[in-house]
């Protein structure tokens with residue numbers, strides 16, 4: 177592992193140099209009980225910043241601020257065009273501060289600075305601008321009703337799409353800024369108000385974004401950001417009786433807790449949860465592209481993607497060639513500090529995550545798996561693990577069935593499309609899938625049979641603000657991005673007028 181190569185921006189060092197507060201209404205405040213919690217740099221294991229730790233009583237205040245902004249504030253009276261302008265401005269501000277956000281993200285999450293610059297920050301800005309355009313296009317419809325029991329009477333019936341209200345948003349640590357943007361964009365475009373709770377491992381970019389939200393001119397209370405732990409702040413938000421909707425991204429296990437917590441007031445729930453996505457390589461594909469694609473499907477963001485292509489199925493005739501190719505790429509990946517410009521893969525986000533990934537690898541080995549590449553942690557400082565390719569696996573092993581959320585792919589051979597389709601679908605998850613083939617009929621036919629919210633053909637991990645993303649089965653409820661996400665932040669009101 178190399179020493180860091182990029183100089184930290186002065187704005188970054190001053191932001192993390194003092195305890196970071198929470199935004200409630202228009203004020204940056206400490207936690208009511210004064211508590212703070214440490215945030216670690218995963219490349220070194222050292223404390224990076226101290227952040228105000230929100231708990232139930234802080235969530236209470238944030239929800240009050242969001243409620244008041246929703247019911248009474250200038251936000252409630254603002255035109256859709258003005259909401260759109262604010263969102264656009266926020267996207268511009270984010271872009272203006274690209275380097276600063278990329279650095280915060282790399283320091284906090286561990287991802288390479290080069291990746292945060294090229295992906296996380298621009299995608300977040302793009303999403304905000306995409307949603308800015310929707311603010312003026314949230315439309316109802318007119319409905320020609322007949323009403324058989326009032327013959328001769330005419331009615332004008334139409335629907336309104338209204339903002340759902342106060343929304344609690346709970347996000348994970350794998351793409352801290354981008355997940356904040358995915359959540360805030362549709363909520364603000366539709367006119368909702370928000371209490372956002374970033375992950376305790378990576379709260380910094382969302383808190384800095386809250387400063388830009390103020391700078392852009394969003395009225396007070398429209399966005400409140402409270403960092404804190406899941407079991408306290410997160411649980412209080414999910415259960416809060418005055419929250420109209422909770423939107424959650426994280427593990428399927430916690431997703432189920434969110435559903436239970438939401439039952440008290442039957443708030444609306446959307447969930448973007450785990451995955452164990454199949455990536456299927458046929459012998460008629462462009463093998464060089466398939467090999468590179470299969471490697472990046474699992475190793476991008478260190479495998480800490482809910483849609484990571486973690487189950488690689490390869491047609492038997494090309495199994496050795498493809499799996500050797502992926503292993504060769506794995507071995508060549510430069511793992512190190514995210515601030516080193518040569519680093520291609522940074523550390524995992526936390527000690528807990530490192531132990532979890534190593535535990536899964538051990539369970540694979542105990543059940544007979546072999547590591548063609550990697551298979552162990554790397555170094556003794558920070559939370560590094562080697563990019564890993566496991567062979568000699570079968571469908572029932574834990575490493576094939578459970579989400580590892582690390583740079584570990586299992587590779588298995590298959591003979592025919594008929595044989596592989598049910599195997600690919602043999603998972604409780606249904607978030608994404610990949611198909612590599614030059615046969616377009618096979619590609620479309622298999623795409624229609626895969627039970628997954630996104631199917632990539634001859635590509636992987638391609639995201640766009642306009643393309644909905646979300647899961648079948650236990651990968652979630654609802655969709656993020658695209659027009660579908662906006663509908664989930666609105667209520668439909670039917671208005672019926674006797675003429």
Ligand code: ADP
Nearest residue numbers: 347348374375405406407410411426427430433
């Ligand atoms: P991971 O296991 O990968 O850390 P989690 O699903 O635990 O993912 O975390 C995702 C988000 O959910 C984080 O913001 C976390 O604080 C929050 N969270 C964790 N537990 C709960 C809970 N019981 N209620 C509400 N939010 C929670």
